[in-house]
Amino acid sequence: MSPEPTVASTAPQPTAQPPTASRSLVDEFRLGLEAPICLTWELTYACNLSCVHCLSSSGRRDPRELTTEECFAVIDELERLQVFYVNVGGGEPMLRPDFFDLLEYAVDHHVGVKFSTNGTHLDAERAKRLAAMDYLDVQISIDGADASVNDAVRGEGSFAAARRAMDHLAEAGFGPFKISLVVTRHNVGQLDEFKAIADSYGAQLRVTRLRPSGRGADSWHELHPTQAQQRDLYHWLLDRPDVLTGDSFFHLSALGDPLPGLNLCGAGRVVCLIDPVGDVYACPFVIHDEFLAGNVRDPGGFTEVWRGSELFRSLREPDNPGACASCGSYDACQGGCMASKFFVGLDLSDPDPECVKGAAEPLLAAVGRTIPTPSVDRSRPGVPVPSPVRLRPRSVTRDQGPNPDLAAQNGSRARRSGRP
Amino acid sequence: MSRPESPVELDARYRLNPSVSLRRERFGALAYHFGNRRLSFLKHPDLVRVVESFDGTCSVRDAFARVGVEERRWPAFVRALGTLRASEMLDVA
Numbered sequence: 001m002s003p004e005p006t007v008a009s010t011a012p013q014p015t016a017q018p019p020t021a022s023r024s025l026v027d028e029f030r031l032g033l034e035a036p037i038c039l040t041w042e043l044t045y046a047c048n049l050s051c052v053h054c055l056s057s058s059g060r061r062d063p064r065e066l067t068t069e070e071c072f073a074v075i076d077e078l079e080r081l082q083v084f085y086v087n088v089g090g091g092e093p094m095l096r097p098d099f100f101d102l103l104e105y106a107v108d109h110h111v112g113v114k115f116s117t118n119g120t121h122l123d124a125e126r127a128k129r130l131a132a133m134d135y136l137d138v139q140i141s142i143d144g145a146d147a148s149v150n151d152a153v154r155g156e157g158s159f160a161a162a163r164r165a166m167d168h169l170a171e172a173g174f175g176p177f178k179i180s181l182v183v184t185r186h187n188v189g190q191l192d193e194f195k196a197i198a199d200s201y202g203a204q205l206r207v208t209r210l211r212p213s214g215r216g217a218d219s220w221h222e223l224h225p226t227q228a229q230q231r232d233l234y235h236w237l238l239d240r241p242d243v244l245t246g247d248s249f250f251h252l253s254a255l256g257d258p259l260p261g262l263n264l265c266g267a268g269r270v271v272c273l274i275d276p277v278g279d280v281y282a283c284p285f286v287i288h289d290e291f292l293a294g295n296v297r298d299p300g301g302f303t304e305v306w307r308g309s310e311l312f313r314s315l316r317e318p319d320n321p322g323a324c325a326s327c328g329s330y331d332a333c334q335g336g337c338m339a340s341k342f343f344v345g346l347d348l349s350d351p352d353p354e355c356v357k358g359a360a361e362p363l364l365a366a367v368g369r370t371i372p373t374p375s376v377d378r379s380r381p382g383v384p385v386p387s388p389v390r391l392r393p394r395s396v397t398r399d400q401g402p403n404p405d406l407a408a409q410n411g412s413r414a415r416r417s418g419r420p
Numbered sequence: 421m422s423r424p425e426s427p428v429e430l431d432a433r434y435r436l437n438p439s440v441s442l443r444r445e446r447f448g449a450l451a452y453h454f455g456n457r458r459l460s461f462l463k464h465p466d467l468v469r470v471v472e473s474f475d476g477t478c479s480v481r482d483a484f485a486r487v488g489v490e491e492r493r494w495p496a497f498v499r500a501l502g503t504l505r506a507s508e509m510l511d512v513a
Contacts, residue, residue: 025461028447035443037450037459082443084452084459110441112454135454 026262029270032316035081035306037270040284043071043102044091044276045378049118050385051143051154053182053216053223056275056287058091059380064277068098070297074274075102077302078111085112085135089284091276091378094121100129107135116141116180118158119165127168131175139178139206140165145193149186153223155386170201178244180206183233184223191236195243206244207237211285212343212353215385217374220344230356231255251336251352254329265338268293268315272306280305282315285339289375322349327357345369428480428501430494433513435476440509442468451509458507466493467500476513 046061047054066074078086086106093099094117106113114137122130122140130138142162144150150159169177179198181187187194191207198205212220225233234252237243237259247261262270267283274280278296281287293312294305306312324335336352344353344364351359363369379385428434436442439455448462451471462468469487470480478486480501489497504510 025447025463028445031446033445033450082441082450084441084443084450084454085457110454112457137457 026264029262029264029266030316030318032269032312035083035303036272037083037266038085038087039078039083039272039274040087040089041074041274042089042091042276042284043093043099044096046095047090047092047118048095048120049092049155049158050380050383051215052219052385053143053153053184053210053214054379054385055211055214055216055285056091057214057374057377057379059383060378061091061095062277062378066276066278066296068101070278071098071102072105074278074296074302075106075109075111077296078106079109081303081306083111085114087284088113088115090116092118092120094126103133103136107133112136114139114178117165118154119162120158122165122168124168124171127165127172127174130169131172137178138169138174139180140169141180141182142194142197143181143184144187145190145197149190152186152386153184153219166201166203176202176204178204178206180208182208182210183225184210185225185229186223188225188229188233191233195240204242204244206246207233207248208246209248209337209340211337211339213285213339214287214374214377215379217343217371219385224354227356227358230354234259234356251333251354252356254333254356258332263332264334265336267291267338268312272312274302280309282311283339285337286342287374287376288342288372290342290372292375320349322347323359324349324351327351327359329357343372345371427505428498428510430481430498431479433476433479434474434501434505434510435513436471436474437509437511442471444468451504453507453509456508458509460504460507460509462500462504464500467497470497470501471504471510474510474513 042056044061044065045056045058047058050059093115103113112135116139119140130136140162142150142159143153144159147159151157179194181194195205210216210220210224230252234255237245237249238257241260245259245261249259250261250263253259253263267286271283272280273284274296275287280293280296280302282291282293291311293309296302296305298305319335321330321335324330336355338348340353341348341350346353346360346363350363353360353364437453440451440453443450448464449468451460451462462471466487466489470483470489473483473486484494484497501510
């Protein structure tokens with residue numbers, strides 16, 4: 001226990017960035033908390049887009065999706081646990097017909113909502129409705145600072161749709177919303193342009209890490225930033241503490257001074273994910289049976305999963321630094337991201353695949369790694385995801401229609417998608 | 421180490437901002453401000469008890485006495501309360 005009664009606080013507002021905490025507090029977090037600090041709740045797997053890097057392989061609605069009443073019950077539980085806010089996503093959460101009912105119920109029950117949307121369904125009327133609500137933050141996703149870079153990853157027309165949504169929020173007087181991007185090899189050079197877009201709306205920029213999860217497993221090798229780009233990104237972020245990161249780049253802290261944030265993997269300790277069918281996973285980036293802790297429909301509900309699941313208990317055990325034990329930077333980066341390791345076929349005690357010291361590169365180059373197959377995939381069959389390769393000359397896409405190679409890839413993923 | 425510029429006075433009365441919720445944890449508590457969305461960590465159970473005893477009628481000094489905070493620990497507690505003041509978690513009663 002900390003001998004001093006200090007207060008660790010978060011970065012300047014309006015949005016809570018995870019605080020830079022002392023070692024002793026981080027040690028406490030490693031042991032797990034009574035309830036998550038916040039959690040991610042994907043409301044639906046339905047999505048009108050088919051982004052190449054979608055963490056949840058979204059597309060089709062799952063017929064077992066939690067009903068409105070079941071969602072209300074989860075919110076009641078989160079209120080009892082004093083989970084102060086939830087990060088709502090999907091899929092595209094605004095596709096749920098009861099989306100506003102759920103928002104209002106959560107906010108009325110002291111569970112703040114930060115929701116992510118691609119903006120397609122955020123029209124002028126809905127923007128006004130959102131602007132009238134308290135305890136609500138909205139985050140619009142783009143992955144390029146212009147249509148050509150963005151649409152290669154998120155699909156044609158998606159940049160224009162996101163910009164329309166931003167315009168609607170601005171016109172409705174929503175206040176400082178967030179613009180969120182996942183850093184890729186193709187957009188990392190546009191960070192200043194993203195910042196300029198955010199500044200033009202008085203919005204906050206949020207920059208997060210690409211993970212090889214979901215459909216990202218297929219695109220990660222082409223999209224993840226190079227080592228030189230990672231170094232540029234690190235310095236760019238260090239110079240801009242007002243840019244939010246969701247504590248996503250703690251593996252970069254091995255480059256020098258730590259970035260703002262907890263600099264630890266919070267999976268099953270201070271965060272988790274509830275998926276649209278109520279499955280509880282250790283974090284938003286590990287939708288896979290290996291990291292499935294239970295379901296909110298189980299006896300005891302979410303509370304019992306959080307407190308009692310064998311998986312979460314094991315994640316709260318001390319880490320094994322494994323191959324990183326002899327590296328002087330382990331205290332800074334904590335070995336990196338569990339999800340990133342898992343989905344490229346590394347062992348959880350191996351270095352992060354994007355280790356800034358290059359420690360994972362020989363392992364990634366080695367033959368014979370077993371890449372985990374997805375436990376589940378809601379990609380829409382026959383709808384090829386936009387691929388940077390396919391779309392590089394964008395006219396080719398329009399002329400040729402679905403790329404036969406990608407269709408074949410989707411087919412093979414669908415065959416692997418049944419639970420073992 | 422005294423900090424004369426600290427916004428927290430021993431004889432002043434404070435109360436938790438109505439938009440703030442405290443959640444008890446093993447190490448102390450989490451404090452979340454629903455208005456400014458700030459999250460803070462109160463890193464000692466005694467600090468949580470002090471903050472919980474702020475009912476608008478008792479001074480900081482009274483609260484320390486009520487919780488049993490020895491005088492040598494006051495400066496650290498006052499610093500911690502100053503941080504809570506700075507993030508708008510505590511109002512002057």
